[in-house]
Amino acid sequence: MSKINSSIQMVKAFAPATCANVAVGFDILGFAFAALGDFVTLTKRDDSQIIIESIHSKETLPFVAHKNTASLVVQKFCQHVNLDIGFSIHIQKGIPLCSGMGGSAASAVAALVACNHFLTSPLSNNELAHLALFGEQEASGEAHADNIVPCLFGGFTLIQSHTPMDIVTLPVPDLYCVLLHPHLQIATRDARAALKKEITLADYVRQSANLASFIASLYEKDYQLMQKSMQDLIIEPQRAKFIPEFYSIKEAALQAGALGMSLSGSGPALFAFARRIEEAEAIASVMGAILKKKNIDFDCWISPISKQAAHVVHEERKL
Amino acid sequence: MSKINSSIQMVKAFAPATCANVAVGFDILGFAFAALGDFVTLTKRDDSQIIIESIHSKETLPFVAHKNTASLVVQKFCQHVNLDIGFSIHIQKGIPLCSGMGGSAASAVAALVACNHFLTSPLSNNELAHLALFGEQEASGEAHADNIVPCLFGGFTLIQSHTPMDIVTLPVPDLYCVLLHPHLQIATRDARAALKKEITLADYVRQSANLASFIASLYEKDYQLMQKSMQDLIIEPQRAKFIPEFYSIKEAALQAGALGMSLSGSGPALFAFARRIEEAEAIASVMGAILKKKNIDFDCWISPISKQAAHVVHEERKL
Numbered sequence: 001m002s003k004i005n006s007s008i009q010m011v012k013a014f015a016p017a018t019c020a021n022v023a024v025g026f027d028i029l030g031f032a033f034a035a036l037g038d039f040v041t042l043t044k045r046d047d048s049q050i051i052i053e054s055i056h057s058k059e060t061l062p063f064v065a066h067k068n069t070a071s072l073v074v075q076k077f078c079q080h081v082n083l084d085i086g087f088s089i090h091i092q093k094g095i096p097l098c099s100g101m102g103g104s105a106a107s108a109v110a111a112l113v114a115c116n117h118f119l120t121s122p123l124s125n126n127e128l129a130h131l132a133l134f135g136e137q138e139a140s141g142e143a144h145a146d147n148i149v150p151c152l153f154g155g156f157t158l159i160q161s162h163t164p165m166d167i168v169t170l171p172v173p174d175l176y177c178v179l180l181h182p183h184l185q186i187a188t189r190d191a192r193a194a195l196k197k198e199i200t201l202a203d204y205v206r207q208s209a210n211l212a213s214f215i216a217s218l219y220e221k222d223y224q225l226m227q228k229s230m231q232d233l234i235i236e237p238q239r240a241k242f243i244p245e246f247y248s249i250k251e252a253a254l255q256a257g258a259l260g261m262s263l264s265g266s267g268p269a270l271f272a273f274a275r276r277i278e279e280a281e282a283i284a285s286v287m288g289a290i291l292k293k294k295n296i297d298f299d300c301w302i303s304p305i306s307k308q309a310a311h312v313v314h315e316e317r318k319l
Numbered sequence: 320m321s322k323i324n325s326s327i328q329m330v331k332a333f334a335p336a337t338c339a340n341v342a343v344g345f346d347i348l349g350f351a352f353a354a355l356g357d358f359v360t361l362t363k364r365d366d367s368q369i370i371i372e373s374i375h376s377k378e379t380l381p382f383v384a385h386k387n388t389a390s391l392v393v394q395k396f397c398q399h400v401n402l403d404i405g406f407s408i409h410i411q412k413g414i415p416l417c418s419g420m421g422g423s424a425a426s427a428v429a430a431l432v433a434c435n436h437f438l439t440s441p442l443s444n445n446e447l448a449h450l451a452l453f454g455e456q457e458a459s460g461e462a463h464a465d466n467i468v469p470c471l472f473g474g475f476t477l478i479q480s481h482t483p484m485d486i487v488t489l490p491v492p493d494l495y496c497v498l499l500h501p502h503l504q505i506a507t508r509d510a511r512a513a514l515k516k517e518i519t520l521a522d523y524v525r526q527s528a529n530l531a532s533f534i535a536s537l538y539e540k541d542y543q544l545m546q547k548s549m550q551d552l553i554i555e556p557q558r559a560k561f562i563p564e565f566y567s568i569k570e571a572a573l574q575a576g577a578l579g580m581s582l583s584g585s586g587p588a589l590f591a592f593a594r595r596i597e598e599a600e601a602i603a604s605v606m607g608a609i610l611k612k613k614n615i616d617f618d619c620w621i622s623p624i625s626k627q628a629a630h631v632v633h634e635e636r637k638l
Contacts, residue, residue: 027524028531160532160547168535168544198517204553205346207523208530212347213479215531216487219538225487228479234523 003120004085007317011117012041015110015310016154017095017179018102019271020146023232023262024211028159030102030150031172033179033271035303037094038103039313040070040110044118045086050074057093069104069135070111076134077115081123087115096299099181100191100265102147108135109151109310117312125152126165141189147265154309156218171218172307173226175259175273176280180287183297184268186242191266195238203233223259223275230260230273242267245290252286261287277302322439323404326636330436331360334429334629335473336414336498337421338590339465342551342581343530347478349421349469350491352498352590354622356413357422358632359389359429363437364405369393376412388423388454389430395453396434400442406434415618418500419510419584421466425629427454428470432629444471445484460508466584473628475537490537491626492545494578494592495599499606502616503587505561510585514557522552542578542594549579549592561586564609571605580606596621 017036022029045051052071070091078085089111095103109132116122123131129152133143149167150157156170199207210229217226240246243263253261253272257279261272270287274280280302291298336355341348364370371390389410397404408430414422428451435441442450448471452462468486469476475489518526529548536545559565562582572580572591576598580591589606593599599621610617 025527025531028528158528158531158535160528160544166532166547168532170535195520197520199520199523201514201516201518201553204518204523204526208344208527209347209477209479211527212344212477212530212534213485213487215534216477216489216538219535225479228485234520 004083004118005120008044008118008315009318010041010043010316011114011312012039012314013110013114013117013310014039014313015106015113015151016308017106018147018150019177019179019264020102020150021235021263021265023230023236023260024207024214025158026235027144027146029157030146031156031305032150032154032309033101033177033301033303034154034306034308035301036101036179038106038110039092039094040107040114041090042074042087042111042114042118043090045088048084048086050078050087051089053088053090055091055093057091058096069108069139072138073108073131073135074111074115076131077112080131081119096181098185100186100263100267100269101179101181102151102265104135104139105132105147105151106310108132109148113310113312117315126167128152129165129167142192151310155307156305158215170215171221172305173218173221173223173273175223175275175305176277176302177305178258178272178274178280178284178287178300178302179264179269180284180298180300181269182243182291184243186266186268191239191242194242195235199234207233226273227259230262232262236262239263239267243270244294244296249287249290252290253283256283256286258283323402323437324439327363327437327634328637329360329362329635330433330631331358331633332429332433332436332629333358333632334425334432334470335627336425337466337469338496338498338583339421339469340554340582340584342549342555342579343526343533344477345554346463346465348476349465350475350624351469351473351628352420352496352620352622353473353625353627354620355420355498357425357429358411358413359426359433360409361393361430361433361437362407362409364407367403367405369397369406370408372407372409374410374412376410377415388458389426391457392427392450392454393430393434395450396431399450400438415500417504419505419582419586419588420498420500421470421584423454423458424451424466424470427451428467428629432631436631436634445486447471448484448486461511470629474626475624477534489534490540491624492537492540492542492592494542494594494624495596495621496624497577497591497593497599497603497606497619497621498583498588499603499617499619500588501562501610503562505585505587510558510561513561514554518553526552545592546578549581551581555581558582558586562589563613563615568606568609571609572602575602575605577602
């Protein structure tokens, strides 16, 4: 049975933003975007309460423990490992809410990674993923693991199976990612509700070919193949309507050299892949220009796709 | 413009049997089974006729040139390269007809590979694949490339796109394949007609995960992952009914150590993967035992999965 390392008083963990779906892998593929993320700090308390002390965020987040993904999963963690311990939680949100960049997953994962660091025998990533699902259930109404998994494992991930949780870590391409967040509100529940419950066998076959080729392109580092494969016939056409000028933005990104561009998760954030930093900058610029014309504010980040997973950034011990 | 090499008088080519679909890649994945195949011999004629001189086969095949896949594609080949030349064709069928082992594709491909050998500047495999499609159109009523492609390229193949034809050659796993042909008649058209035109989004997601994981397992040589991935939720459940005791046979194969078992193409042939030759033999034995009990005759082959593609086996030149 796991115990608390009694010398550790405070742990701060970082969890990256994540892009789920990646055009061809609805609900199964994702990657971490380490240039952006959430920080969660847990400080041991004398009592056994789990209390959010502060949230530093542009948006308003619930302070009530069982409604906030970070504190909710800390409660679940403590129940799971049978620990009677209290934490004060400080949250620094780097990821905008409801942006499609895995903000709720990141807060939950950062909290769990911090929690886990207090244990003498930490839980596995698979165990943490299961606990993080409670946060996603709360945030979006469905327990989807497609942001949690790349956030916890880093790099490019594939969920082979949810129950039991089987994860494949894929090769990380030597590419840059442009992540652009138009300031539009799309709730994950609405984006899910927009999807038809059936697809045609013909679309299934074509989309399968894109998915299989995309996976091969990661292993082969064949970015021409990746470019041909990054086409979503199933989900993107149903969600493009949430983003004004979606197809103009996509066309501009591809013209500027993007290997592919699509929604990050259920949007509104958009991601694009580029071979070189200069291309990434040009892509970001043409995508942004279209939003500016429509008077839509946005934020934009560029970063290499990285292997970096959620991790502890700081701890404080009792002398 | 390509010309005939005037010294070559006769060419004999071999084309392997192939398994399409491979449980997780309906219409896109396939592999060659080099232990079994068709031979087609082309002998130059003095006139410009294309005539089938002999067919050595257990079944009756059409001798009429435009109805036989081998001679049909030879006609198409000659039109395509603008050659006014005649051939006598001898066909040795190793692959049973309507078995789901790519018999019509193999005859067409062997004929094309033989034809191609007569040229001073041979056509590419992609060009040959397009020509071979005419044979599949004739044989099954639909121009499917999923047997043609592994037959022409050898090993494990993925059709990324039909138009234009884009092929990905995948890593060849270090495995044995059991190929078992119960003597049942299923026409490809009937097997296709049995399929629903729509699938649920939920099944699509689960099947995507299996396909993506299967591709990863080929690159990783992770046969445990392959075993978990080789599950077909979409096609197999709709076609299993064509094979008496399908699920008993599958269960027995898996119990005997198969990494997976499913229909080869649209059946009735069944394939199973095994790590070792002894396992392959045990799998073949338990699968066959169930068919024997049902008084269903069958043939069975075991072979390593090989990179060997269709190729010329013999030529005769004028001195």
